[in-house]
Amino acid sequence: MTKSTAEQGGTLTRQREAVLQVIRGSEEHLTASEIFEQARRLLPSISYATVYNSLKFLTNAGMVHEVKFGNGASRYDRETGRHDHALCTECGKLVDFDLDLTAELMRTAARRSHFKAESIHLTLRGLCPDCRPAG
Amino acid sequence: MTKSTAEQGGTLTRQREAVLQVIRGSEEHLTASEIFEQARRLLPSISYATVYNSLKFLTNAGMVHEVKFGNGASRYDRETGRHDHALCTECGKLVDFDLDLTAELMRTAARRSHFKAESIHLTLRGLCPDCRPAG
DNA sequence: TCTGGAATTAGAATAATTCTAAATTCCTTA
DNA sequence: TAAGGAATTTAGAATTATTCTAATTCCAGA
Numbered sequence: 525m526t527k528s529t530a531e532q533g534g535t536l537t538r539q540r541e542a543v544l545q546v547i548r549g550s551e552e553h554l555t556a557s558e559i560f561e562q563a564r565r566l567l568p569s570i571s572y573a574t575v576y577n578s579l580k581f582l583t584n585a586g587m588v589h590e591v592k593f594g595n596g597a598s599r600y601d602r603e604t605g606r607h608d609h610a611l612c613t614e615c616g617k618l619v620d621f622d623l624d625l626t627a628e629l630m631r632t633a634a635r636r637s638h639f640k641a642e643s644i645h646l647t648l649r650g651l652c653p654d655c656r657p658a659g
Numbered sequence: 660m661t662k663s664t665a666e667q668g669g670t671l672t673r674q675r676e677a678v679l680q681v682i683r684g685s686e687e688h689l690t691a692s693e694i695f696e697q698a699r700r701l702l703p704s705i706s707y708a709t710v711y712n713s714l715k716f717l718t719n720a721g722m723v724h725e726v727k728f729g730n731g732a733s734r735y736d737r738e739t740g741r742h743d744h745a746l747c748t749e750c751g752k753l754v755d756f757d758l759d760l761t762a763e764l765m766r767t768a769a770r771r772s773h774f775k776a777e778s779i780h781l782t783l784r785g786l787c788p789d790c791r792p793a794g
Numbered sequence: 795t796c797t798g799g800a801a802t803t804a805g806a807a808t809a810a811t812t813c814t815a816a817a818t819t820c821c822t823t824a
Numbered sequence: 825t826a827a828g829g830a831a832t833t834t835a836g837a838a839t840t841a842t843t844c845t846a847a848t849t850c851c852a853g854a
Contacts, residue, residue: 610772
């Protein structure tokens with residue numbers, strides 16, 4: 525049994541590695557189509573379906589994070605630890621930031637929702653530095 | 660200048676009202692297509708495009724909330740006040756709950772993200788009561 | 795080297811949403 | 825009350841995001 529990746533079966537193939545490399549190489553939260561464009565430069569024969577398969581694989585393996593808000597497509601984040609997101613209501617910019625949400629807050633959330641909590645995540649909506657009026 | 664709706668121009672037409680009524684009539688978070696199906700019963704001639712237009716209108720007017728996670732489509736929530744969401748990682752169920760997030764937390768989030776905060780929202784991922792092992 | 799399972803490929807299929815252009819509704823004012 | 829015009833609705837086409845399918849390729853182990 526050869527497990528190259530942490531928790532699950534499956535191999536970190538060339539194409540999966542290329543997709544990972546693209547995501548790790550960007551500070552932005554790229555969409556599948558942006559990733560496809562860039563991965564193609566590394567591996568010209570890679571197909572769209574493989575990009576989606578790889579994204580699913582990497583997400584399951586915990587090597588990237590999928591985020592979806594705003595309009596349209598899912599975006600992928602190289603940051604895999606717990607963190608939060610700020611979304612600009614003006615230009616759609618999405619940035620990571622960290623808030624030390626306490627275990628207490630997580631317990632409260634679990635109690636009030638009646639869910640067994642796995643993770644919590646905070647989203648701030650507002651204006652990014654560029655869109656904020658008068659600098 | 661005739662403003663029927665709170666903050667913006669535009670009229671609360673029959674079709675918009677039907678869409679609103681469908682959303683208000685459900686405890687679930689419906690998708691556009693579910694809303695279309697139900698609105699059709701109230702107003703058989705309503706078209707898909709009008710449902711989307713109405714959803715946009717009602718969202719802008721602050722009369723419904725749009726939420727999007729999980730797989731696929733946007734969902735619409737009759738709850739318009741600040742609140743949080745719990746998403747089941749097993750079955751996809753989405754429920755509202757309330758956490759009294761403090762003004763202090765909002766300020767901290769704004770400071771760390773460098774955004775001007777408009778709203779904050781917490782998402783809990785985990786298992787809903789039905790999917791939790793051993794009742 | 796052969797073989798089977800896993801992964802990849804191209805392109806078709808599906809799903810969600812937006813766009814377009816024509817028709818309709820509903821005011822507003824003459 | 826009729827005409828004009830803006831806002832809205834409609835049907836269907838177009839677009840975008842994602843998944844599926846079937847054939848092919850890759851690779852590890854017997």
